[in-house]
Amino acid sequence: MTEARPLIAYSFAYVRRQIHSGEELNANRALKRQLAAQLVFEKGSGKHILKNFPDSSTYREAPFVSRERFRQAITVARNAGADLLLADIRELMERTTRDQIIRCVGVLNALDVEVWDASLGRTWQSMSEDERRSLFMRAAQTKASRSKAVKDGMLLSRVERAAAPKGNYRQGNRANRHNADQRALRHWDFVLKEMERLPAGKKLSPSALAAALNAAEVPSPRGGRWIHNTAKDLIARIGTLPPKPTST
Known part of the structure; x- marks a missing residue:
């Protein structure tokens, strides 16, 4: 029986002001929600999270795939022979502009490590093109409706x-x-x-x-x-x- 690959967890949230301490980081509701989803996935999947990479930015136009912490998480996962664990890929895409959503899809498609979506219990690589496109379209629609409401x-x-x-x-x-x-x-x-x-x-x-x-x-x-x-x-x-x- 093949041993389950470990996980490197990455979470990301936009904040009004820069986070300067671990206490502020742990108090962020979006990051706490993502970590909770990742821990539930860890328990249900039998996999083990080796390291967590919580991240935040005050710049709302920056997609999570452009963050230095995201690249660090990818590097650590690659070197450790681990998979990358995201809490909810669609939610992360919803927080960016439409053109950046397209960029996120391109980056995820090009990654050489498996990327798990804790909310779906599936990897990005296991999704068909139609499934990825549907996820991208739902994220764009939610983004548009949220912008209109604001x-x-x-x-x-x-x-x-x-x-x-x-x-x-x-x-x-x-x-x-x-x-x-x-x-x-x-x-x-x-x-x-x-x-x-x-x-x-x-x-x-x-x-x-x-x-x-x-x-x-x-x-x-x-x-x-x-x-x-x-x-x-x-x-x-x-x-x-x-x-x-x-x-x-």
Whole structure:
């Protein structure tokens, strides 16, 4: 019985920022998912993983087959008489541009080591041309649909961001008007008393009202002292309110 060939496992993920430590590498969800699939394959196949080559890049246009770590994994597999183990070839292709997917197919076709797909439980070399083409087409279609979803999401986000300030502006104005009306109602009686103290025909000036409010230690809308403008706004707001009902 021929002894099962060992495996060299390679995994790859795109990251937002460069990974600088083993802890960050082990915490990456995409790499963890690929490693889990490789370990399941190892257990089910009876093969043994000699070495793991986790890899990552911040450059989204770079296909996994162009990575230095991928070439290292191939070299180690060749020298050790081992096969290369990928978690999911189609998923790796889905993460690249369409022209790079074609490049991935070309590189895999030209390799002189067996390449296992843990998700399929098969080697790339055992697949027919039609099977490889189907895998390539599914990867391209998934890539296209994912790109469309991202573009649609970005467009919707821009529309929502453009609409939000207008809605917030209106809501803020309504809240400000409501607060001003409530404040005017609270100070209504005070303002009327100040008006009654004036000689007939004389209007209450904002400065006089501000002085009276400050003397009575009534806080301004911002919690400080009243000034000409804040008193003027209060008089104007009271003038817009409907007549206050009188008690009977």
